[in-house]
Amino acid sequence: MTLLANTPKPPYYAVIFTSVRTADDNGYGETSNRMIELAEQQPGYLGAESAREDVGITVSYWADLESIKNWKANTEHQEAQKTGRKLWYESFKVRISKVERDYGF
Amino acid sequence: MTLLANTPKPPYYAVIFTSVRTADDNGYGETSNRMIELAEQQPGYLGAESAREDVGITVSYWADLESIKNWKANTEHQEAQKTGRKLWYESFKVRISKVERDYGF
Numbered sequence: 424m425t426l427l428a429n430t431p432k433p434p435y436y437a438v439i440f441t442s443v444r445t446a447d448d449n450g451y452g453e454t455s456n457r458m459i460e461l462a463e464q465q466p467g468y469l470g471a472e473s474a475r476e477d478v479g480i481t482v483s484y485w486a487d488l489e490s491i492k493n494w495k496a497n498t499e500h501q502e503a504q505k506t507g508r509k510l511w512y513e514s515f516k517v518r519i520s521k522v523e524r525d526y527g528f
Numbered sequence: 529m530t531l532l533a534n535t536p537k538p539p540y541y542a543v544i545f546t547s548v549r550t551a552d553d554n555g556y557g558e559t560s561n562r563m564i565e566l567a568e569q570q571p572g573y574l575g576a577e578s579a580r581e582d583v584g585i586t587v588s589y590w591a592d593l594e595s596i597k598n599w600k601a602n603t604e605h606q607e608a609q610k611t612g613r614k615l616w617y618e619s620f621k622v623r624i625s626k627v628e629r630d631y632g633f
């Protein structure tokens with residue numbers, strides 16, 4: 424397995440989730456891992472990349488907007504989003520974008 | 529200053545640059561910092577976020593495709609891209625995407 428997401432030829436969608444954490448752990452690690460596991464099972468999921476230093480960045484890739492909407496509405500994910508807003512994130516931003524072109528090696 | 533990029537109301541563009549580093553340092557840190565400094569001076573630059581663990585992710589935000597094209601063609605940046613391909617990156621991917629919607633706090 425490569426560390427970079429093996430996405431198909433564009434167009435597809437990227438959800439860019441950036442955040443600054445609070446000091447509050449409170450199950451963050453477990454939930455974070457569970458959300459990755461759960462996202463991977465969703466229809467339209469194409470892969471993800473994640474790193475955290477001062478800022479955390481998770482980019483997940485999706486086939487279409489419908490898949491993103493369904494993932495956002497997932498019941499277990501909704502619970503995690505609520506706890507995130509309340510406890511884990513000092514600030515966050517979700518950006519939904521359409522990948523038009525890519526290159527690399 | 530907030531750690532998350534303070535981008536305007538969409539639409540705007542995001543360049544998602546993900547990479548896996550080699551063990552070769554060879555001026556990587558200096559060039560990396562210089563490229564951020566230089567990007568900030570480009571017309572159409574809106575901000576950036578960056579983090580590295582196993583994978584490095586830098587997302588830079590731009591007003592339009594023209595600004596992205598000009599930044600890619602910048603002479604000093606071109607030199608850095610060449611060295612990146614040759615020495616610093618085991619693998620990388622650049623994804624050019626149009627941010628259609630965002631939310632957060």
